[in-house]
Amino acid sequence: MSSTLERRVVTLGGARVGAGPAVVIAGRISLRARPVARPHDGPTDGWPPPGARDGLAGRVPLVEPAGAGDLPAVAARADGVVIGASWTRDIPLVRAAAALGLPVVVERRPSASLEEWLGLADYCAMEGGGEVILCETGRLDLGLLRAAREASGRPVVADVTGRPGLSAAAVAAGADGLVLGGLPAAPGGEGEDAYGMGVVDPEELRAAREAVTLVGALLRPETPATLPECREAIDRVDAALATLLERRAELAGVVQTLKPVGGFAGRDMERERSLVARMARRAPALGEERLAAVMNAVIEAGLHLAEERRRA
Numbered sequence: 001m002s003s004t005l006e007r008r009v010v011t012l013g014g015a016r017v018g019a020g021p022a023v024v025i026a027g028r029i030s031l032r033a034r035p036v037a038r039p040h041d042g043p044t045d046g047w048p049p050p051g052a053r054d055g056l057a058g059r060v061p062l063v064e065p066a067g068a069g070d071l072p073a074v075a076a077r078a079d080g081v082v083i084g085a086s087w088t089r090d091i092p093l094v095r096a097a098a099a100l101g102l103p104v105v106v107e108r109r110p111s112a113s114l115e116e117w118l119g120l121a122d123y124c125a126m127e128g129g130g131e132v133i134l135c136e137t138g139r140l141d142l143g144l145l146r147a148a149r150e151a152s153g154r155p156v157v158a159d160v161t162g163r164p165g166l167s168a169a170a171v172a173a174g175a176d177g178l179v180l181g182g183l184p185a186a187p188g189g190e191g192e193d194a195y196g197m198g199v200v201d202p203e204e205l206r207a208a209r210e211a212v213t214l215v216g217a218l219l220r221p222e223t224p225a226t227l228p229e230c231r232e233a234i235d236r237v238d239a240a241l242a243t244l245l246e247r248r249a250e251l252a253g254v255v256q257t258l259k260p261v262g263g264f265a266g267r268d269m270e271r272e273r274s275l276v277a278r279m280a281r282r283a284p285a286l287g288e289e290r291l292a293a294v295m296n297a298v299i300e301a302g303l304h305l306a307e308e309r310r311r312a
């Protein structure tokens with residue numbers, strides 16, 4: 001984040017994008033890939049009807065219109081309108097979409113420069129209510145994503161549909177959110193793709209949530225101001241800690257098999273002291289003494305686990 005630029009926060013369907021934790025935006029559809037209307041759907045504007053069997057309560061986080069005719073339905077049913085990467089130069093439609101007053105998600109045209117992308121975002125902010133999110137999509141230029149976030153002060157998200165392996169990298173690069181294509185899945189159930197639009201992929205959703213939790217805990221600065229926010233931030237840190245503790249226990253177990261004398265008998269207090277001293281450099285507020293108590297418990301838990309496994 002630039003120190004001179006005020007960071008703008010956009011509220012999208014109740015989620016604050018741009019400050020605090022990175023968010024997962026699970027649902028983006030394009031009306032350019034309009035599904036086939038089916039007779040029992042009744043009059044259709046190309047949308048799944050509200051309360052359809054896929055559990056969709058009639059709303060989708062992000063919708064890309066195909067034309068101006070879609071805009072009333074987008075206004076009624078979407079949390080945010082998408083300026084799609086393929087038509088960022090259709091200025092009349094860009095303008096009409098921005099004028100809806102919904103948050104506007106401006107995708108980057110493939111090969112568009114930073115200047116062109118940010119210029120379009122400024123244009124949308126002027127034409128609309130000012131709530132603009134930048135979205136990097138396609139092959140994901142994460143360097144550009146980061147530069148856009150710094151240069152504009154606007155929230156920047158990455159569409160990781162079909163690229164779950166880039167979720168962690170996108171959050172590490174500074175993405176304020178991860179977008180997943182498809183209809184939102186039914187709460188608690190696997191989504192039913194009744195309309196040929198595709199449903200958010202559960203594996204992609206899992207990868208995105210892991211990324212915002214684990215990478216967010218490690219790399220994203222946060223200053224929570226309320227008790228729930230603070231607890232959520234702590235929960236993310238604990239998730240990262242648990243992941244690391246499990247990993248550490250596995251490694252400590254391997255060490256026991258490689259040392260001449262393993263287990264509690266082979267305990268090396270000098271090595272324990274030196275690892276605590278190194279950790280204290282990263283955790284100066286906690287300091288050596290408090291860390292030593294924590295690490296003693298961690299090391300003993302690992303030794304107990306290794307012993308249990310050896311006996312089994």
Ligand SMILES: C=C(O[C@@H]1C=C(C(=O)O)C=C[C@H]1O)C(=O)O
Nearest residue numbers: 252255267268269271272299302
């Ligand atoms: C893992 C080792 O064995 C023991 C456990 C340690 C740990 O969990 O970090 C450190 C030193 C030893 O007392 C080791 O020797 O490195």
